[in-house]
Amino acid sequence: MTDLAAVKRALTAQRIETPSWAYGNSGTRFKVFTQPGVPRNPEEKIADAAVVHRFTGVAPTVALHIPWDSVDDYAALTRYATDLGVGIGAINTNVFQDDDYKLGSVTNPDAGVRRKATDHLLEAIDIMDQTGSQDLKLWFSDGINYPGQDDLRTRQDRLATALRETYDRLGAEQRILLEYKLFEPAFYATDVPDWGTSYAHCIELGERATVCIDTGHHAPGTNIEFIVAFLLRQGRLGAFDFNSRFYADDDLMVGAADPFQLFRIMYEIVRAGALDPSYGIAFMLDQCHNIERKIPAIIRSVMNVQEATAKALLVDRDALFAAQQSGDVLESNAVFMDAYNTDVRPLLAEVRADSGLDPDPIAAYKRSGYDEKIIADRVGGNQAGWGA
Numbered sequence: 001m002t003d004l005a006a007v008k009r010a011l012t013a014q015r016i017e018t019p020s021w022a023y024g025n026s027g028t029r030f031k032v033f034t035q036p037g038v039p040r041n042p043e044e045k046i047a048d049a050a051v052v053h054r055f056t057g058v059a060p061t062v063a064l065h066i067p068w069d070s071v072d073d074y075a076a077l078t079r080y081a082t083d084l085g086v087g088i089g090a091i092n093t094n095v096f097q098d099d100d101y102k103l104g105s106v107t108n109p110d111a112g113v114r115r116k117a118t119d120h121l122l123e124a125i126d127i128m129d130q131t132g133s134q135d136l137k138l139w140f141s142d143g144i145n146y147p148g149q150d151d152l153r154t155r156q157d158r159l160a161t162a163l164r165e166t167y168d169r170l171g172a173e174q175r176i177l178l179e180y181k182l183f184e185p186a187f188y189a190t191d192v193p194d195w196g197t198s199y200a201h202c203i204e205l206g207e208r209a210t211v212c213i214d215t216g217h218h219a220p221g222t223n224i225e226f227i228v229a230f231l232l233r234q235g236r237l238g239a240f241d242f243n244s245r246f247y248a249d250d251d252l253m254v255g256a257a258d259p260f261q262l263f264r265i266m267y268e269i270v271r272a273g274a275l276d277p278s279y280g281i282a283f284m285l286d287q288c289h290n291i292e293r294k295i296p297a298i299i300r301s302v303m304n305v306q307e308a309t310a311k312a313l314l315v316d317r318d319a320l321f322a323a324q325q326s327g328d329v330l331e332s333n334a335v336f337m338d339a340y341n342t343d344v345r346p347l348l349a350e351v352r353a354d355s356g357l358d359p360d361p362i363a364a365y366k367r368s369g370y371d372e373k374i375i376a377d378r379v380g381g382n383q384a385g386w387g388a
């Protein structure tokens, strides 16, 4: 039997981090469709994140991406966020948008470029010291397009060297989240293409290096929940970049393309007792809203994660384990699917009402007048990461 009060407590305690860049204009390599009212600076992105938190109650931190969110005074930016009721979360590094990085950043054949890239990673830790952030998120676009273009093994050595220097600079409470991605922008071989490569580097570095799973960074058909289960068992799952994909790294709203997959992932989290923030997994969104209004899309994404989580929490684990133990294939699957097929929207509405929130965050946002206000106030807003 499922303990409904415990399910509600877990849902109330859940935390989801939103990304600053999802509030700004974004696009594909073919076109950035600008929207009225988008943030013009990091402060306005944080203000939008605070609005998402105000209506959902579970998104109290916002991830920054440097240099997209560079400011002169990070302590002041942190105070600004705190005043709005949110905190600064992970600091994301960017060693992929500079001409120098054409042949790679930390794996570049040129030692000078490697130095520049590593210095950026170290600078990000300086920023973390000022924002109080614990997580340094590293994603390397490094890779090669043609067989023979560079030495695969030497590039791993260069990567390890840069990671070591970065890891050694971490403060006692700080950690590295090493993200992997199968391909793009490199098409033949990426230097951190999969969870195994990330995991191996994390093991080499030490216990404060963990893997970040971006759900859009796998080959079609990859069983992501298996990766989740494996890394949890090893104590090396540090974070998610949630989004959905139909084809490649689509960065669509999480739970939009495959809500069943999101449920299966969240089940492994619940199964491992890893949902509570005290466990230390950063559940972040990494999305771009190219054609839809951004704030309601992010609220929708937060709600999609909540729905998948609620269903995962509703799995009757006693019944499931009993069926599994007796080798009852159909019953095991039926118990699992029963939870997935439950309409959890009334339960989540109740959880929100219990916390003093509007049970329907999107409707509440629409009624709030915030959208009209930012459209009127933010004239000339075009600041974003991708395609800015």
Ligand code: LRH
Residues within 6 Å of the ligand: 021, 092, 093, 139, 179, 181, 214, 241, 249, 286
């Ligand atoms: C790379 C990535 C990584 C970047 C973000 C903007 O595809 O997922 O997390 O930091 O996109």
Ligand code: MN
Residues within 6 Å of the ligand: 139, 179, 214, 241, 286
């Ligand atoms: Mn990502």
Ligand code: MN
Residues within 6 Å of the ligand: 214, 216, 217, 249, 286
């Ligand atoms: Mn991505």
